Amino acid sequence: MEKDWQPKILAFLCNWCSYAGADLAGTSRVQYSPNIRVIRVPCSGRINPLFILKALQSGVDGVLVSGCHPGDCHYLSGNYAGRRKSATLKRFLEFLGIEQGRVQFSWVSAAEGGKFSQVVDEVTRDIKRLGPLKKFKKSS
Amino acid sequence: MAMIQKKLREKTKELLAKKEVDLVIGFSDWTLPLRTTPIFIRTPEGAEHLVWNSFCENNLAAYLHKFSRLKVGVVVKGCDARSVVALNLEKRFPNHPPLLIGVVCQRLVDRKKVKKAVKGEILQAVEQGDLLLVKGENFEVSLKRDDFLYPSCQSCTHRTPHQAHILIGDPVEEVSLVETHPEVGEFERKSPEERWDFFEKETSRCLRCYACREACPMCYCGECFVDSSRPKWIEKSLSPSDLAFYHIVRAYHQTGRCSGCGACERACPMDIRLTYLTQKLNQEVKDLYGFETGIQPEAAPPLSTFDPEDQQGFIK
Numbered sequence: 001m002e003k004d005w006q007p008k009i010l011a012f013l014c015n016w017c018s019y020a021g022a023d024l025a026g027t028s029r030v031q032y033s034p035n036i037r038v039i040r041v042p043c044s045g046r047i048n049p050l051f052i053l054k055a056l057q058s059g060v061d062g063v064l065v066s067g068c069h070p071g072d073c074h075y076l077s078g079n080y081a082g083r084r085k086s087a088t089l090k091r092f093l094e095f096l097g098i099e100q101g102r103v104q105f106s107w108v109s110a111a112e113g114g115k116f117s118q119v120v121d122e123v124t125r126d127i128k129r130l131g132p133l134k135k136f137k138k139s140s
Numbered sequence: 141m142a143m144i145q146k147k148l149r150e151k152t153k154e155l156l157a158k159k160e161v162d163l164v165i166g167f168s169d170w171t172l173p174l175r176t177t178p179i180f181i182r183t184p185e186g187a188e189h190l191v192w193n194s195f196c197e198n199n200l201a202a203y204l205h206k207f208s209r210l211k212v213g214v215v216v217k218g219c220d221a222r223s224v225v226a227l228n229l230e231k232r233f234p235n236h237p238p239l240l241i242g243v244v245c246q247r248l249v250d251r252k253k254v255k256k257a258v259k260g261e262i263l264q265a266v267e268q269g270d271l272l273l274v275k276g277e278n279f280e281v282s283l284k285r286d287d288f289l290y291p292s293c294q295s296c297t298h299r300t301p302h303q304a305h306i307l308i309g310d311p312v313e314e315v316s317l318v319e320t321h322p323e324v325g326e327f328e329r330k331s332p333e334e335r336w337d338f339f340e341k342e343t344s345r346c347l348r349c350y351a352c353r354e355a356c357p358m359c360y361c362g363e364c365f366v367d368s369s370r371p372k373w374i375e376k377s378l379s380p381s382d383l384a385f386y387h388i389v390r391a392y393h394q395t396g397r398c399s400g401c402g403a404c405e406r407a408c409p410m411d412i413r414l415t416y417l418t419q420k421l422n423q424e425v426k427d428l429y430g431f432e433t434g435i436q437p438e439a440a441p442p443l444s445t446f447d448p449e450d451q452q453g454f455i456k
């Protein structure tokens with residue numbers, strides 16, 4: 001591994017909560033690690049497992065999906081439906097040998113700027129420990 | 141088995157004569173030994189072509205999508221019947237739910253295992269009780285049928301198609317002959333590195349012929365994700381990464397829908413191991429949501445519903 005390697009992490013953030021949480025972290029000048037690239041989604045239930053796989057294949061080292069806390073989804077149940085997809089996909093990827101920690105999930109509300117930065121730091125730390133993703137990545 | 145075949149023909153003849161169905165999908169003999177072929181019967185006389193043996197390996201539920209405007213009777217084993225229940229749950233048959241002609245399955249013989257056990261080309265194979273008599277030009281052997289079963293059939297605990305409208309054969313005691321899904325266990329005992337290597341080594345032989353998808357009753361999408369060009373999820377290449385992509389998604393799309401029939405793996409011309417993937421997903425939904433495909437005819441498929449109390453220890 002190169003000494004100055006930095007992981008690339010793709011974060012899918014729900015527009016109504018985690019994206020606003022990230023915004024709050026920013027406006028509150030809370031520091032968090034700069035390794036994430038954010039894609040805003042309308043709801044964590046919008047995540048198709050294909051998004052996560054495509055990201056891993058295309059060169060990111062990890063993926064974070066973050067949505068509203070249970071009970072707080074703007075569309076009432078999007079995060080509940082998403083939770084089942086997340087649980088099964090996560091287990092399946094680990095079964096296949098993709099390291100635990102490559103794909104992570106969190107609930108972060110619009111008021112939780114502090115939690116957002118903490119989550120991002122934790123995920124970044126985990127993925128730094130795992131090193132660059134080699135499996136599955138498409139060599140170009 | 142001869143009794144079953146006789147009853148199957150009688151029932152089919154009756155159904156078609158009384159016009160209770162327009163079409164019966166079943167199995168017929170084929171030119172190659174150890175194999176059968178699907179047959180589509182529209183007249184009472186046609187019923188004479190039906191066969192029943194341990195080579196009836198297709199999941200005929202896969203053909204139902206082509207005949208949604210007809211009243212169809214379909215010959216199903218335990219696993220196939222569960223596929224039809226799963227398809228019913230997905231509202232695939234709004235006009236005419238198929239009539240299930242269920243046969244209590246004796247477990248199927250893995251033709252590839254038989255071929256490996258003998259030297260030379262097999263010209264004839266017949267079942268006699270628990271034995272399999274295999275003949276070639278210079279040999280004639282009798283094998284113990286139960287030593288040559290498909291892995292998915294060895295561990296099957298749903299041989300009786302309880303959901304069937306017509307049941308042929310007596311219900312059996314449902315026991316697995318081996319540890320549940322031995323292939324899943326075997327795979328899980330490897331390290332993550334070894335697991336990925338195994339998976340990639342298997343899938344790297346894939347030709348992307350999609351026979352596995354075509355054989356599966358649950359792969360009925362108008363446009364499969366591999367064929368979509370907007371967005372283009374996957375390149376039309378044989379790179380290890382794209383092959384892995386196809387196989388992760390094909391398997392994952394079966395979550396809570398796969399009956400474990402094994403038709404995908406049997407259809408593969410490259411002998412690629414496939415069922416351990418969907419069997420693992422079956423175990424997951426059973427463990428997480430207490431769901432088993434095709435058992436509870438009213439239970440919503442696990443990924444199209446939720447419970448506010450679902451497990452979420454993995455979420456930060």
Ligand code: SF4
Binds near residue numbers: 355356404
């Ligand atoms: S994925 Fe394979 S084992 Fe599962 S239902 Fe489809 S064909 Fe049968």
Ligand code: SF4
Binds near residue numbers: 360363364
């Ligand atoms: S692999 Fe997925 S998208 Fe393709 S036909 Fe099967 S279920 Fe549909």
Ligand code: SF4
Binds near residue numbers: 347348350409
């Ligand atoms: S049947 Fe085999 S070779 Fe064909 S697409 Fe499926 S896994 Fe690949």
Ligand code: FES
Binds near residue numbers: 015067068
């Ligand atoms: S709107 Fe945020 S998870 Fe549904």
